Amino acid sequence: xxxxxxxxxxxxxxxxxxxxxxxxxxxxxxxxxxxxxxxxxxxxxxxxxxxxxxxxxxxxxxxxxxxxxxxxxxxxxxxxxxxxxxxxxxxxxxxxxxxxxxxxxxxxxxxxxxxxxxxxxxxxxxxxxxxxxxxxxxxxxxxxxxxxxxxxxxxxxxxxxxxxxxxxxxxxxxxxxxxxxxxxxxxxxxxxxxxxxxxxxxxxxxxxxxxxxxxxxxxxxxxxxxxxxxxxxxxxxxxxxxxxxxxxxxxxxxxxxxxxxxxxxxxxxxxxxxxxxxxxxxxxxxxxxxxxxxxxxxxxxxxxxxxxxxxxxxxxxxxxxxxxxxxxxxxxxxxxxxxxxxxxxxxxxxxxxxxxxxxxxxxxxxxxxxxxxxxxxxxxxxxxxxxxxxxxxxxxxxxxxxxxxxxxxxxxxxxxxxxxxxxxxxxxxxxxxxxxxxxxxxxxxxxxxxxxxxxxxxxxxxxxxxxxxxxxxxxxxxxxxxxxxxxxxxxxxxxxxxxxxxxxxxxxxxxxxxxxxxxxxxxxxxxxxxxxxxxxxxxxxxxxxxxxxxxxxxxxxxxxxxxxxxxxxxxxxxxxxxxxxxxxxxxxxxxxxxxxxxxxxxxxxxxxxxxx
Amino acid sequence: xxxxxxxxxxxxxxxxxxxxxxxxxxxxxxxxxxxxxxxxxxxxxxxxxxxxxxxxxxxxxxxxxxxxxxxxxxxxxxxx
Numbered sequence: 177x178x179x180x181x182x183x184x185x186x187x188x189x190x191x192x193x194x195x196x197x198x199x200x201x202x203x204x205x206x207x208x209x210x211x212x213x214x215x216x217x218x219x220x221x222x223x224x225x226x227x228x229x230x231x232x233x234x235x236x237x238x239x240x241x242x243x244x245x246x247x248x249x250x251x252x253x254x255x256x257x258x259x260x261x262x263x264x265x266x267x268x269x270x271x272x273x274x275x276x277x278x279x280x281x282x283x284x285x286x287x288x289x290x291x292x293x294x295x296x297x298x299x300x301x302x303x304x305x306x307x308x309x310x311x312x313x314x315x316x317x318x319x320x321x322x323x324x325x326x327x328x329x330x331x332x333x334x335x336x337x338x339x340x341x342x343x344x345x346x347x348x349x350x351x352x353x354x355x356x357x358x359x360x361x362x363x364x365x366x367x368x369x370x371x372x373x374x375x376x377x378x379x380x381x382x383x384x385x386x387x388x389x390x391x392x393x394x395x396x397x398x399x400x401x402x403x404x405x406x407x408x409x410x411x412x413x414x415x416x417x418x419x420x421x422x423x424x425x426x427x428x429x430x431x432x433x434x435x436x437x438x439x440x441x442x443x444x445x446x447x448x449x450x451x452x453x454x455x456x457x458x459x460x461x462x463x464x465x466x467x468x469x470x471x472x473x474x475x476x477x478x479x480x481x482x483x484x485x486x487x488x489x490x491x492x493x494x495x496x497x498x499x500x501x502x503x504x505x506x507x508x509x510x511x512x513x514x515x516x517x518x519x520x521x522x523x524x525x526x527x528x529x530x531x532x533x534x535x536x537x538x539x540x541x542x543x544x545x546x547x548x549x550x551x552x553x554x555x556x557x558x559x560x561x562x563x564x565x566x567x568x569x570x571x572x573x574x575x576x577x578x579x580x581x582x583x584x585x586x587x588x589x590x591x592x593x594x595x596x597x598x599x600x601x602x603x604x605x606x607x608x609x610x611x612x613x614x615x616x617x618x619x620x621x622x623x624x625x626x627x628x629x630x631x632x633x634x635x636x637x638x639x640x641x642x643x644x645x646x647x648x649x650x651x652x653x654x655x656x657x658x659x660x661x662x663x664x665x666x667x668x669x670x671x672x673x674x675x676x677x678x679x680x681x682x683x684x685x686x687x688x689x690x691x692x693x694x695x696x697x698x699x700x701x702x703x704x705x706x707x708x709x710x711x712x713x714x715x716x717x718x719x720x721x722x723x724x725x726x727x728x729x730x731x732x733x734x735x736x737x738x739x740x741x742x743x744x745x746x747x748x749x750x751x752x753x754x755x756x757x758x759x760x761x762x763x764x765x766x767x768x769x770x771x772x773x774x775x776x777x778x779x780x781x782x783x784x785x786x787x788x
Numbered sequence: 789x790x791x792x793x794x795x796x797x798x799x800x801x802x803x804x805x806x807x808x809x810x811x812x813x814x815x816x817x818x819x820x821x822x823x824x825x826x827x828x829x830x831x832x833x834x835x836x837x838x839x840x841x842x843x844x845x846x847x848x849x850x851x852x853x854x855x856x857x858x859x860x861x862x863x864x865x866x867x868x
Contacts, residue, residue, distance in 0.1 A: 410836070411803025412802075412803060412863070414802070414803045414806055415802050417868040419803070419862075419865060420802075420865045420867065420868070422802075422860075422862075423802075423839075423862045426801070426858075427845075483868065595867070616867055616868065617868075620867025622867065623839050623864050626839065626841070626845075627864070664866035664868075733844060734845055
């Protein structure tokens with residue numbers, strides 16, 4: 177078998193034991209890697225209803241067949257677990273040296289079980305596994321933690337760590353790597369923290385099994401050069417992802433004031449042009465020639481690496497239009513190991529609830545200094561307010577009451593990323609049907625929707641586009657495990673990835689083979705949710721109710737007076753379910769499951785709910 | 789406004805700013821000017837995928853512009 181090592185490293189932190197297990201080619205072909213591997217392991221090994229922060233939950237670190245080989249944007253690793261934030265399936269990918277080091281150490285999958293009695297970090301070097309005391313780094317932020325580990329193991333080591341957020345079980349804490357990289361939005365950091373696992377360090381020295389090593393190396397290096405050239409020619413990385421901020425402001429899709437507004441006259445102060453002008457450094461993931469990590473100095477003088485989501489959620493959504501202050505909030509999130517998207521949504525929701533009179537408090541929109549204090553309290557779960565803020569918007573709303581759940585900007589418990597869909601039905605559907613809760617990484621349809629369809633339509637073409645992009649972004653790129661940016665932003669064709677896959681594995685797949693795997697994974701992710709929430713219905717695929725409220729419509733600008741219509745959104749959901757072969761509740765039918773080789777999984781889920 | 793000209797605010801997004809050397813400016817065009825009139829007056833690579841909006845709404849290139857319109861020209865972002 178080429179492309180995969182076939183090795184699973186299973187580590188139990190409770191009794192500090194480990195063993196190496198093996199998977200066969202059938203498993204590899206069926207699930208490919210990354211999200212596919214993680215999902216299948218969690219489905220098979222987790223009992224439904226377990227406490228995500230208990231020792232029964234499992235932390236998965238995994239890569240894909242092309243991960244770590246020298247080719248465009250293959251430096252990504254997937255982390256996954258049952259989410260403590262949403263209660264459903266959760267994963268995230270992040271650029272890290274772990275990718276290459278893990279493959280060289282000889283593993284495609286690491287499963288971490290149990291719970292350590294004391295804070296530890298794992299050191300994995302090929303076949304050597306050490307459980308080392310983390311006393312000196314427990315309680316520290318991720319920057320200090322990484323520095324401490326780099327001094328000990330060298331900068332080339334692969335390092336994943338958590339900050340105070342993960343240690344204190346903040347439900348939107350993440351796993352950190354490198355300068356500004358993080359992954360696992362739905363609380364994977366808290367899962368690590370619950371196991372008292374501060375960090376994972378990996379070094380490897382073995383060759384990565386590639387069917388055509390010379391051909392792949394030559395092709396990969398040449399393509400890295402070509403992608404870099406296209407980036408230079410188009411100028412994409414001048415502003416990177418942040419170029420879209422000014423555009424969102426133009427078309428009324430910017431999150432402002434807890435997404436109650438869609439544009440703001442001061443948005444230019446925090447846009448990509450200002451960011452590029454303030455740039456002091458640029459960082460990127462391994463194997464990347466279109467580096468997007470634009471770094472500026474924050475209000476306190478730290479280097480802070482920003483992208484669009486950070487600025488949208490910690491800037492405009494909080495009515496903060498001072499770029500250095502936005503950078504400070506971003507730096508703190510990175511250091512505490514908090515998800516910037518959820519953190520921005522949580523603070524905005526808190527300010528909104530205070531403004532609406534639903535809760536008493538001192539925080540106001542636009543108050544950057546108070547926002548910094550609140551982030552620290554949320555990361556450390558300090559006091560009543562810190563504990564409230566650490567639980568994410570849905571739990572906050574349920575505690576606060578007074579109808580605040582309508583403006584808790586989340587789906588399935590995960591906060592919505594920085595695209596305000598007050599009047600963008602297709603993108604609202606993309607958030608609604610994202611299989612880990614609201615996340616832009618699965619499907620992003622706004623430009624298609626505005627350029628090629630009527631904005632106010634709820635037709636089948638929008639559902640079809642959401643599914644097409646889910647297959648590519650949430651499917652292909654999440655299971656071969658590579659960054660989607662060369663494809664989405666530079667037009668680097670998908671066929672290149674098929675070629676990398678085939679040269680690495682020795683197989684002869686086409687894109688259609690990948691789409692079947694993608695559909696299988698999406699169906700099983702839905703089954704995972706249904707197994708956890710057996711009374712599943714379509715309302716769990718709804719965006720927040722405020723988007724359907726005529727009183728929330730903009731009073732000026734491009735979408736004045738417009739809002740989403742619930743009956744039409746339901747039609748759009750019907751189109752989506754029908755095209756996917758799911759029933760009216762949004763659950764894959766028995767026939768669909770069988771066509772995707774999920775008969776056994778369908779039998780399992782039928783213990784919880786009847787399939788159509 | 790001179791004669792029967794109309795004033796259009798042209799807003800560039802992302803790397804188009806660096807390619808054309810400005811971020812936003814007001815330009816004059818003859819009455820009856822279309823989106824294409826404005827686009828063809830700018831040294832943009834026509835092969836580069838882009839989305840053009842007028843006052844926040846996507847427009848086709850043949851659409852007529854009115855005095856005071858705001859035209860935003862952006863690369864076709866794909867959402868990170």
